[in-house]
Amino acid sequence: MCGIVGYIGPRETAKVLIDGLKRLEYRGYDSAGIAVFHRGKIEIRRKEGKLTKLEELIGGETFDGNVGIGHTRWATHGRPSDENAHPHKAGKVAVVHNGIIENYLSLKEILKSKGHVFTSETDTEIISHLIDEFVQEGYSSLEAVKIALEKIKGSYALGILFEGDEECLIAARKESPLVIGLGKGEYFIASDVPPILPYTRDFIFMEDGEVALLSSKEVKVFDAKGDEVSKEPKRVNWSPLMAEKGGYKHFMLKEIFEQPRAVIDTIRGRLSEEKGDAVLEDVDFDPTFLKKIRRIFLIACGTSYHAALVGKFLIEEFCRIPVEADIGSEFRYRDPIIGENDLLVTISQSGETADTLAALREAKRKGAKALAICNVVESSLAREADHVIYTHAGPEIGVASTKTFATQLVILFLLALRIGRELGLLSKEEGKVLIEELVRVPHLMEEMLKASNQVAKIARKYLHARDFLYLGRGINYPIALEGALKLKEISYVHAEGYPAGEMKHGPIALIDREMPIVVLATKNDVYEKVISNIEEVKAREGKVIALASPSDREVAKKVDDVIFIPETLPSLTPILLTIPLQLLAYYMADFKGTDVDQPRNLAKSVTVE
Numbered sequence: 001m002c003g004i005v006g007y008i009g010p011r012e013t014a015k016v017l018i019d020g021l022k023r024l025e026y027r028g029y030d031s032a033g034i035a036v037f038h039r040g041k042i043e044i045r046r047k048e049g050k051l052t053k054l055e056e057l058i059g060g061e062t063f064d065g066n067v068g069i070g071h072t073r074w075a076t077h078g079r080p081s082d083e084n085a086h087p088h089k090a091g092k093v094a095v096v097h098n099g100i101i102e103n104y105l106s107l108k109e110i111l112k113s114k115g116h117v118f119t120s121e122t123d124t125e126i127i128s129h130l131i132d133e134f135v136q137e138g139y140s141s142l143e144a145v146k147i148a149l150e151k152i153k154g155s156y157a158l159g160i161l162f163e164g165d166e167e168c169l170i171a172a173r174k175e176s177p178l179v180i181g182l183g184k185g186e187y188f189i190a191s192d193v194p195p196i197l198p199y200t201r202d203f204i205f206m207e208d209g210e211v212a213l214l215s216s217k218e219v220k221v222f223d224a225k226g227d228e229v230s231k232e233p234k235r236v237n238w239s240p241l242m243a244e245k246g247g248y249k250h251f252m253l254k255e256i257f258e259q260p261r262a263v264i265d266t267i268r269g270r271l272s273e274e275k276g277d278a279v280l281e282d283v284d285f286d287p288t289f290l291k292k293i294r295r296i297f298l299i300a301c302g303t304s305y306h307a308a309l310v311g312k313f314l315i316e317e318f319c320r321i322p323v324e325a326d327i328g329s330e331f332r333y334r335d336p337i338i339g340e341n342d343l344l345v346t347i348s349q350s351g352e353t354a355d356t357l358a359a360l361r362e363a364k365r366k367g368a369k370a371l372a373i374c375n376v377v378e379s380s381l382a383r384e385a386d387h388v389i390y391t392h393a394g395p396e397i398g399v400a401s402t403k404t405f406a407t408q409l410v411i412l413f414l415l416a417l418r419i420g421r422e423l424g425l426l427s428k429e430e431g432k433v434l435i436e437e438l439v440r441v442p443h444l445m446e447e448m449l450k451a452s453n454q455v456a457k458i459a460r461k462y463l464h465a466r467d468f469l470y471l472g473r474g475i476n477y478p479i480a481l482e483g484a485l486k487l488k489e490i491s492y493v494h495a496e497g498y499p500a501g502e503m504k505h506g507p508i509a510l511i512d513r514e515m516p517i518v519v520l521a522t523k524n525d526v527y528e529k530v531i532s533n534i535e536e537v538k539a540r541e542g543k544v545i546a547l548a549s550p551s552d553r554e555v556a557k558k559v560d561d562v563i564f565i566p567e568t569l570p571s572l573t574p575i576l577l578t579i580p581l582q583l584l585a586y587y588m589a590d591f592k593g594t595d596v597d598q599p600r601n602l603a604k605s606v607t608v609e
Ligand code: AGP
Pocket: 301, 302, 303, 304, 347, 348, 349, 350, 351, 352, 353, 356, 399, 400, 401, 402, 489, 603, 604, 605, 606
């Protein structure tokens, strides 16, 4: 949560910072601020609300300095307000921070007793005071930062400026992401890659405990012990255009429509049609380990957890290995029974979700092997896991996950295929059939996207409904959960996902003629049972929107609205079913006029517990 940027170089600093914050706003949007030099002094402009408020505040003002820091906030300590907005400045030190300082209250008391006066309710403000305290004691900027960080407990990505030194930008990282962009005669820091992509594709990914000293001439990185370390720059092959709206009204809509391309990129080079197998070269699994796997744990949060639930069906079907799908925040607090011959698979778009990361650490501590499925290259999960498989969805800016979900499902399908083939539970011929069908999926997704106008009409028809139910069974049940989550998070309409068979155990009491029920009714081995569920809803005058197999006239006759889903294997149908549900949520939200890409109270990556 929260996004930070920093710049040192010849460009117009405030503009670089504001443009960077625009690409980070998905991380939080309760307030925004920048600190830049002007005539040798640090000038701070900060404002509660979205970035546009800060832009209005700055207006035509210009600053002559060549170094600056910026912040977009998702409030943790202290309500959203101008005073709590970052940067925070004490004496000569200005700071932007993403993370949480756990011992800020005790440090604040100590600093207060030394005469420091605080003007915000944030945990961050103590960092600027603490560093300033050591600067006043005569330490160099770098030494002052290092000593201050030794006293701080918690997580942080920091950008720090020092009045009187326009050749110095300090960055520090612990448990919150931070990258350094390496330009020609200019350097950048940011919480994520997209803000820096317009300037360079060469990055240093900072590790926990590292502190970096940036000047206009060089970048020096120091490890937790204070020793200078040489860091290998990495080239990121995302293009800046990938992080633009490209003519769409919202990032979310663009990202929904990008899904066929994202799936193609994710399967490219990972299929051996000849061997009927997946090629996951990035996972150099020892085959003897695969043969010994006792259980697989799929751990994630939110939408990624719904992918985990689908993954459970895929792996159990293809590999006959018992799978537990669990939520990151629950897993580690139940003293999980996990050990040497278990495989933990964490699934995460950002790779920074605190609960998922904590689950990975717990599992590794107990001796399990850890695999991460991530979208963001070099993210914390990717680096801490034993193996990583990247989804190649490209940057996802909309807060609601869409294309990354589709690509997570694809990777789980490939993983299940790979393990199933290795264990001899899937024959080469069976593998070939699965691959042939997977290759058709992007084309079928394109077909599905053509239903967008029809989905928009359905959204308009049910716009005033206050509650929705989503029903699905088997491998489609997680998609009912995902459909309901999408609707809740962007349109603020209450929605519940249920296994269709559970309806009669409670939710049926909610059904009346006002209640739309989305039923995932494609043909599979529980199809007949889902039809019975539709009958039960209709008998109570509920409104049914069905997602059905092509030309399923029987369903079409019974329901109020039907969207036909192209025919594919039941194991791949969830990818197609997701699209109309994303579109339904999108159009409901857009017609209601909510902030689709930045829904209230949310942040794209949840880096706090
Ligand atoms: C999905 O639309 C949400 N924004 C959210 O549930 C998200 O999936 C969750 O926070 C997990 O994020 P991650 O995939 O980056 O770990």
